[in-house]
Each structure stands twice: as structure tokens, then as C-alpha cells.
Amino acid sequence: MLISEFAKVTGLPVDTIRFYIAKGLLKPDRSLKGGSNPYQLFKPEDVTAARMIRLQQTLGYTLGEILALNEEYRAGEHSSERTIEVLQLQIERLQQRKEALDAALTFLHSKVDWIKSGKPGSAPRLEDYQC
Amino acid sequence: MLISEFAKVTGLPVDTIRFYIAKGLLKPDRSLKGGSNPYQLFKPEDVTAARMIRLQQTLGYTLGEILALNEEYRAGEHSSERTIEVLQLQIERLQQRKEALDAALTFLHSKVDWIKSGKPGSAPRLEDYQC
DNA sequence: CTTGACCCTGGAGTGCACTCCACACTTATA
């Protein structure tokens, strides 16, 4: 598929796609059949890759980290131990984020409860939900 | 307390603190006693505010959003309904992030399990953990 | 009263992640 269709499928602006290509995050095929096609061709797996990038971004990774992560992941494709190591690292980091998020949610919920109950006693303190 | 001590207590660089003050995120007192002190004075509640800012940042809010959120929060201080509304919105947003995070974690865990079990069947697909 | 540590303001610079633009080429349609 061409870039405009890829943009539609992924929901990403064309400029952003080109930006990702320049960064090495996406690698569409070029000129498949004897130089007949001067355009970049995107495969279904590129769609998956794009979605993976967006996911990793919402999880707080920078594009540089995502690139490094994915390359390391590819490099360790034949070494299960290395791959597992990379995955474990990601899991650990996400786990930490989740804990901070849980603490924040508990704090917010307790604040809502406190207000709804007519504000008896002192307000819930951020310090009590260490994040 | 003066800015250098505040920096030590919060762990933030002095420049960042001044940046937050310029943005209106922190409001230390100025010249308390008859213009004798030309320096900004930070109170314990400023420390809490700084920690709140950092927390909100890790949760994905921009400084602009944090400012708006905190001002709206202050504005609704006497209207419990408005405050609860703001809190509910925050909770909703964080809940969404948590769900994406959970999906990612489940995906990563299943990938680890799949590798550890000698890679039987097909690899876990990102698509199956909609995020 | 000088020295050194600390403070303030204003403005410039940095890295990241886009976003926009000018210009040139290719391809489908009228």
C-alpha cells in the first residue's frame, strides 16, 4: 500500500510517517519490481509496527528509546534469553508506572469520597499515597 | 525557605523551579516583612505542590494542563460538585491509561511465557490485546 | 569594606516530536 492509504489505516499524518521513516522506526519497501515503482510500499506488518510505536509512546517511551528497544528486540530474535531480558525490563518499567498510577487513582478516589461524605476530618494528603 | 533549600527538598533544579514560577505553577511568597526580604520564600505546601506537579507529569499531563487543572480545582474549592467533576475527569483519564498499560503488560507477559515454553504455536499478537 | 555565596531578571540555546513548505517527479484521468 502507498503512504496515503497507510496514513488512513494507521490514523497517522503523512508527515509523521515520513518522520518515523527518517528516524528508522518504519522501513517500507522501495521499488519492488525492476525500478518500476519509485514509491515506498507499506506492508501489513508496518501497520502493526506503527501501532506498537504509538502504544510505546503512550507508555512514556521516547522515539529514541523505542528505536533502541525494537532494534535490540530484533537483534535478540534468535537469543531467547536476551529477548526475555528486554521484555522483563519493559515489564518492570511499566509495572512502576502502573503503581504510580494506582496510587494517584486511590488518592483521587479517596478525595471524591471525602467530599461526598461532607468533608469530615482532614483532607486526604498526597503524601499518604507515596508516588 | 529560600530557593536553594527548596531545590534540595524537592529534588528539582533551581532553574526548573524558576520556570514553574514563571508559568504560574508555583507561587512562593515575596518580601514578607516590610520589604526587608527581596527573596522568594517557599512554604511547606509549595513542596506538596511541586510533588503534585511531578506526579501529574508522569501521568502524562502537560504543564499547561496541570496549571488549568489546579486553577479549576482551586476555583471549585467552594463548589463540591465542580471539584468532584474535575476529579472524576482525572480519574477517567488515568483509568484509560491504566487499561492501556494493563493490556501492554498482559501482552508482554504472554510473550515471555510463549518464549519460555519453547515457542509452540504462533507468537502472541499485539492486535489481540487491543490498546 | 571587600569577598564570596546566594538571589533575581531577561534572554538565548537545546532536544524532542512533530508540522509545514517549496520544489520536483510520477501517475491516473479528461
Added chain:
DNA sequence: TATAAGTGTGGAGTGCACTCCAGGGTCAAG
């Protein structure tokens, strides 16, 4: 064959969140 729509490259610009620096004021110690 003219024209419009889509594609590629290179480079400039934007917004955010800092980060650094010059120039100048304040204050406590010696």
C-alpha cells in the same frame, strides 16, 4: 496532452519543557 492528485527530498518552523548564561543586587563573615 494538459491537468490534477499523489509522492519524494530537503529544510525551515513550532510548541514544549527545560537549561544555561550574563549582568546585577543582597547579605553574612572576616
